[in-house]
Amino acid sequence: MQSVNANNGLPEKQVLTVDVEDYFHVSAFEKAINRDDWNNLELRVEANTYRLLELFDKHQAKATFFTLGWVAERCPNLIKAIVAQGHELASHGFSHQRATIMTVDEFRADVSKSQQVLEDASGQAIIGYRAPSFSFNDSNTWAYQVLSDLGFEYSSSTYPIEHDLYGVPNWPRFKYQRIEGIIEIPVPTLSILGQNIGIGGGGYFRLYPYWLSKNRIDKYINTEKQPYCFYFHPWEIDPEQPRIPGVSVKSRLRHYLNLSRMEGKVIRLLEDYQWDTMKSVYLGR
Numbered sequence: 001m002q003s004v005n006a007n008n009g010l011p012e013k014q015v016l017t018v019d020v021e022d023y024f025h026v027s028a029f030e031k032a033i034n035r036d037d038w039n040n041l042e043l044r045v046e047a048n049t050y051r052l053l054e055l056f057d058k059h060q061a062k063a064t065f066f067t068l069g070w071v072a073e074r075c076p077n078l079i080k081a082i083v084a085q086g087h088e089l090a091s092h093g094f095s096h097q098r099a100t101i102m103t104v105d106e107f108r109a110d111v112s113k114s115q116q117v118l119e120d121a122s123g124q125a126i127i128g129y130r131a132p133s134f135s136f137n138d139s140n141t142w143a144y145q146v147l148s149d150l151g152f153e154y155s156s157s158t159y160p161i162e163h164d165l166y167g168v169p170n171w172p173r174f175k176y177q178r179i180e181g182i183i184e185i186p187v188p189t190l191s192i193l194g195q196n197i198g199i200g201g202g203g204y205f206r207l208y209p210y211w212l213s214k215n216r217i218d219k220y221i222n223t224e225k226q227p228y229c230f231y232f233h234p235w236e237i238d239p240e241q242p243r244i245p246g247v248s249v250k251s252r253l254r255h256y257l258n259l260s261r262m263e264g265k266v267i268r269l270l271e272d273y274q275w276d277t278m279k280s281v282y283l284g285r
């Protein structure tokens with residue numbers, strides 16, 4: 001059951017999501033950084049996420065934190081702080097491998113391990129999953145069966161746009177129930193002249209001026225009458241993060257663009273909308 005305003009049928013609450021990973025986990029850097037070196041890099045995700053918790057608390061916003069098992073294993077107190085503030089904890093997998101490059105067994109092992117670590121640290125059942133880099137597509141629909149087998153109830157792993165790294169432009173744009181029993185909640189898009197425009201957050205949100213993003217968000221809420229869902233990462237509010245050498249110009253531009261302005265933009269979002277979790281808005285619980 002979605003919370004709607006009785007006067008005009010528009011969703012009253014929007015959905016705030018954070019993909020809890022560090023600057024060295026991002027898929028665009030996977031060739032530049034060896035996974036074995038992750039333990040030797042400066043961990044910044046914990047402090048950045050605590051800053052987000054403070055911001056959310058100040059604005060009475062609730063969020064869903066899609067958290068990497070790798071992070072939960074190293075920062076159990078952060079996990080406890082997230083759930084103590086009434087946010088929803090969900091899974092972003094264990095090791096940030098895209099679902100498109102894993103076998104069924106590898107995917108099951110990765111997701112199951114993350115679920116275990118997150119449940120142990122939080123004492124709560126983990127029912128939501130988001131694939132790294134929105135990497136569900138026609139090649140791996142078996143992933144939904146795996147999620148269902150593991151007791152997950154929903155996924156937010158698809159972005160119905162054309163993009164060089166991910167995207168399923170022909171897949172549904174709004175929340176729907178899969179035959180495997182999982183509810184899929186795609187990242188929001190606007191359909192403009194037959195093309196889907198991504199408006200869910202991340203790099204697009206850092207690229208465009210705030211007024212333009214807000215304009216698009218309002219258009220989505222008013223014309224589609226669906227709750228809007230925003231996503232971003234703790235490293236996006238951290239302009240001081242170490243720069244990774246050996247990264248392509250395109251990836252570098254995407255990752256480091258407007259980091260210093262992000263926190264201010266997020267604060268404006270927190271002021272302009274009411275935010276709640278995936279579980280509350282989409283599952284009504």
Ligand SMILES: [Zn+2]
Nearest residue numbers: 019021132133
């Ligand atoms: Zn991610």
